[in-house]
Each structure stands twice: as C-alpha cells, then as structure tokens.
Amino acid sequence: MKNRIFTTALVALAFALLGNVVRAQEINRQKSPQFDSPVIEADNTVTFKVHTPTAQTVAINGSWMGWGETLELNKGAEDVWSVTVGPLEASMYHYNFLIDGVSAIDPKNAHALRDGVRYASMLIIPGEKSEIFEINDVPHGTLSKVWYDSPSLNLNRRMYVYTPPGYESSNEKYPVFYLFHGGGGDEDAWTSLGRANYIMDNLIAEGKAIPMIIVMTNGNAFQTSSLKTAPDAPELTRENYRQYSGLFEKSLVKDVIPFIENNFRVKASKENRAIAGLSMGGGHTVTATTEYPDVFGYIGVFSAGIWEGSTDMEEKFTALKSSGINLYWVGCGIDDFVMDSNLRLLDVLEKTNIEHVYHESSGGHTWANWRDYLSIFATKLF
C-alpha cells in the first residue's frame, strides 16, 4: 500500500507548497496514532488496523471468509484495533470493517471497489497467481465508457469497450468478445472486480491471447448504466422482472452488435464473435446463443447453466449445433450453489452431441474463479 503513503504525503505537500494549512495538518497528524492498514507480511499473513477510542465492537468481513462470516478485531495501545489473518493465497480480495455493526471501508486503504450497491476495500496478495490480473509493465489497451442507443429497450445506455494495445495507431480489424456480469452487478463489474482489461493486457503481451475487442454491457435491462435507472422503470417486483426476460439479449443482438460494428474496426462475422458471462450473464449467454444461433462462434458459460423450468432446451441446442459453433466452454466451481443448473447445461450439451470443454474448478461462486475462467477462455478464442 505504498501508493497510499505517497499520495497522503502529496496532499500534505501540495498544501505546504501553497504555504497555508500545513500546520493544521501537522497538528492533526500528531493527534492520531500512525499506522498502515492493511500490512501484508512476507508469509502472506495480513494485519488490518483501525483507530477508534469509543467503538464497542470492531469486526472484519473479507472475501476470503464465508458468506456473512465476521472476525473480531482486538483493541490495543492508543485505541488502535487490529487483527491478523492468513496466510492468504496470492489473489485479489475485498473486505469491510464493521464498526459497531456499520459497514465501512478501511480508512487507511486508498483502493476500494464497488460490487453493485456496496463498496469494499481492495486487497491484492502478490504472487504467481496474481500476476495475470496485475498492472504489469506491458502495453495496456484502452478502456472506454461508450454510450449507445438501444431502440429495443428504448434507452440510451452505457457499456465498456476494451480495445487492445495498438488499436488507435493501426488500421487493423479485430474480433469481438461480448462479456457479461452477474446479478447485482453492472457494466463496471468485469473491469473492477474482474480486472478483465489487465487480464487481456497480460495474455496479449505473453502471446497467449490474440488482440481482440472486449465489450462489457450492462445486463440489467431497466438501467441506462450503473449510474442511473431508466426514468420510467417499473417497480422491480419478481413479476415485473420477468417482463425483462429475453429483452437484454435482444438489445445485444439488435442494438449493441450493430453499434460496435459501425463504430469500431471489427471483423463482423460469426467466427469473429465470442460471448461469455458469469451467473446471470451465463444465463444471458445461453439465451442469446439459443435465440440467435447464427451470431456467436465462441461461447463461454461461467458458474451458470440452465435454470429449473426452462423448456425446449434440447430442441434449441440441436438448432445451435446445426448452425455450427467454434467452441462451447463451461466453467463451474465444485462448491458453487448453481451446480444443479450447470449440470443441466452439461446434460443438454451431452444429449445434443455438442462438443464442449468442461472446466470444473475448486471453490464456489467467486470472482477468483471468474477471473480464472476468463484467463483460460480468452486464450481459446479466434
């Protein structure tokens, strides 16, 4: 967390250079005990600290822990509370403090990220397994927030577009990979929690993936973007939500793809289009590829599958098979609560004789798995 220290110093210095309130800053600093949080030790144990003289309970919830699980911090000298966890495996994690039950990001950690409606502090444990999503000294692609009209949804909407290193300075055309988030997420998720842009930078630099464009849409058909719900969106009851079924997939094929193919230098053919998504986005992938079997050559379903009560699946997958596909890739964690859906998908793929790759990993419904699946799937494209 070297960055934080430098930036804090810069704030003080910027004021110092202005020659004004630096004394106030210095007095402030003397009042508060000095410490860093989090601190990663050589053995990958991590110590978290927070300063509060009056709290009754301070706890932490981290993504390395179970759902809803918490761990108490202990009060030490100068009212600094702390706890040491791990050693943690090299990976990216997020965590929150609970100060008397109130969820808070770590005030000493300058790096936070948003998972839908919730902010959490970010923690990267360096190591071999983290290299694939770190900001390494390699050429970086451009990540753009692009707005487009969606007549299918009657909305102007926002998506992220990753163009690979060299896109701006070349005249080449590139294949396109459409990549979807899960329930509770939005168009930010694959580049904040998913680090998709850095994963692609690294895979391309190593020659493991070919340069491609990645399009990350907002899969919530009632939102213009993570920032804004559609002005006339109905109250989101389960009944209303069902009205949106298939609408996002329609907007993808009718609105997003034409926009991308008109505004970016793109190879516009089935064998140059890939699609994948996690959880709800895996559902979007299954629906989009069965409803529009001629559009995507490469298909990836991450931690998802076929929901209970889906009908005509064998028929639809038979049609998909006869339309011809380049790759059908399925990934799921053995502990994932969507395993039943995943097994239903594998079953249909078997029954309809669709050649497919099944990657069963450890773990459950986690971003650690989805970053891994992307890192594998992207190397098999185009």
Added chain:
Amino acid sequence: MKNRIFTTALVALAFALLGNVVRAQEINRQKSPQFDSPVIEADNTVTFKVHTPTAQTVAINGSWMGWGETLELNKGAEDVWSVTVGPLEASMYHYNFLIDGVSAIDPKNAHALRDGVRYASMLIIPGEKSEIFEINDVPHGTLSKVWYDSPSLNLNRRMYVYTPPGYESSNEKYPVFYLFHGGGGDEDAWTSLGRANYIMDNLIAEGKAIPMIIVMTNGNAFQTSSLKTAPDAPELTRENYRQYSGLFEKSLVKDVIPFIENNFRVKASKENRAIAGLSMGGGHTVTATTEYPDVFGYIGVFSAGIWEGSTDMEEKFTALKSSGINLYWVGCGIDDFVMDSNLRLLDVLEKTNIEHVYHESSGGHTWANWRDYLSIFATKLF
C-alpha cells in the same frame, strides 16, 4: 436514490431466480430496520440515517460544511441514528459518517466517489444549478482510459480522454483541451468530482461549446496512474518533491501532446489547443504556458496563480504575450485561501498588458467552483 433501491431489489431477485439463498436474504432483511439514506425532501432538506445499536457517537461531515466540521446524528427508534440538514442549494456534494470516529461512507448510498486517498458518499441536490453536470438525455461523449509512454518521466502512464458525441462515427478533426487536477487528486478527479464529461455533453448539446477532445492527465509526476506509484519513486520528502518541478509540464508538451496528435483525430495547432487546471493544476498551467509559450492558444487558471518566491514572472509573461494568445481566463473564489497567489497572477497580467478575463466567484477552494469555472471557460474555447 431510486437507483439503489432497484439495484438492491435486483440482487435479491437475481438470487431468487437462482432459487437458493433468498431465504437467508429475507431473514437478514427482517432483522435490520428498513430505511433509506439520504432522503432529499421537496424543500431540499436532506435526512441522513444509519443503523447501529452500539455506537457511542455518530456524526457526519459534508462538503457543504466547513473544513473538518462535523454534525452529530441522534439515536432514534430501532437504533437508527439520523440528522436533517439544509435546505441545501442545488449542487453536488460528498459526505462521510464518523462512526465512533471512524470515517465511513453511507452504507445505504450506492454512489460514492474517490478524492485522492479518500472515498466519500455522493449527494446530488437536483435543480437548475445541477442541470449542467447531470446525466441528461443528450448525446454522451466517450470517456477512455488511455495509457501512453512518457520518456520524459520514464514511465508508462494513464490519462482520461473525452471524445465528443459523434467522434467514432465521423472523420472530423477536433481541437483539444488539456485539463489538470489539483494536489491530492489524480487523473480520475475531473470526471468523478468534476463531472467534466457530463458538463461537456450538456454544453455541446445546448450549442454552448463546440465539440472538442478533453485530455485529463495525472499531474503527479511520480505516479503511473491513480492506481500505482512509479516502482522507483523516491520517498516523497519536500526536497524530493522539488525535483519534480517542471517535469510534469515537460512530459505534457513532449509526450502527451504528440501521443494525442498521433492517435486521435486532432487539429494540431496552437489556436486549437487549450489548457487549464485547478490549484496545483493551475500552477502546472502557468508553468507550461510560460515555459512553452508557443503551444497553447487558450489558457485557464482556476483557484491558483503565482506562488510566493516565483522569479522572472514579468519576463516570462512578456514572452508569452508576444507569442500571441487567444484567451487568458482566471477564476477564483473570494474566500479562497490561494487568493494571494491569484492576486499575484492578476498583477503580472496587468503589468505585462495581457488581455484577460477575471471571474471572481463566491466561495472558496471547492469543486462546486471548479465545475462552474469549467462550464464557463469551455464555452469560450476555439
């Protein structure tokens, strides 16, 4: 804060659709009291709430309050603490709770933003004065995070580039406006706190500004980006910081401008280049335009000026004048602590007979002012 409610509902529904943990979610919801925060009333008073059974003190610090000032929340029924403030003027604000002294974003508010090392919850009070930076139903430009090589700093660095609506689908060339953040900020600041992209969307849609490209760099010469300090950056003492003096401005002229002019469709001439910055970025603007007087036609200095102890200023401004400039625009708040520097700048402009516009606003060193200054300055460009 309608968006938050919808998204929370979606999280629950996404799980419900997966048919699994919805019961756990429902039990959770029954345990916690139900409320929203913040709630903006018709008269623009705002009520903030947070739930904690055990906290000793809960307070709030908001950007509408004085520096370091706090206001206590009061504990009410079901351990929900609350306070009502205002009425607040239509504007964008940010705030933090202090839960037993620990800074926390509002757990019920899905919108937060980062100001350097600190996250805060975002609050927009709608109204006439907010329309200029809101996400309105107008065409939106593209906002891209672009990495470029800076030989001057020996770093690969990140900047934001705003391209106006229609850029991707046209063959037109555009003028370029280089826009800088202040001390403690980074390349994110002008589009998070500053809403520069939405301000430009709105000005262009109303025909008040012409379509242009905006380039927002990271002005901290020791950082590759907001995410990462340079690996070999020295410890940031005041002495070391002085080493960086002039280096950012050199990298701007030698590295950033050539990169932009090689990779974007740009009108590459002095009268098609504008430059402006706030606070430290205003200092960067003064230095860049005096050191490189032939580069920028339009100059804006926001809440900054000439620091005490600067030398040869009349000489440098005389050279700038004789190189020819299209506009010199200065903005400062009457309560701003940089007023002395601002007055020194105005004095040099007078003494060297440089025609200039001086906009003295109410208020101090605030983003409310900087958004305003941008909204005015951008209409006068090109």
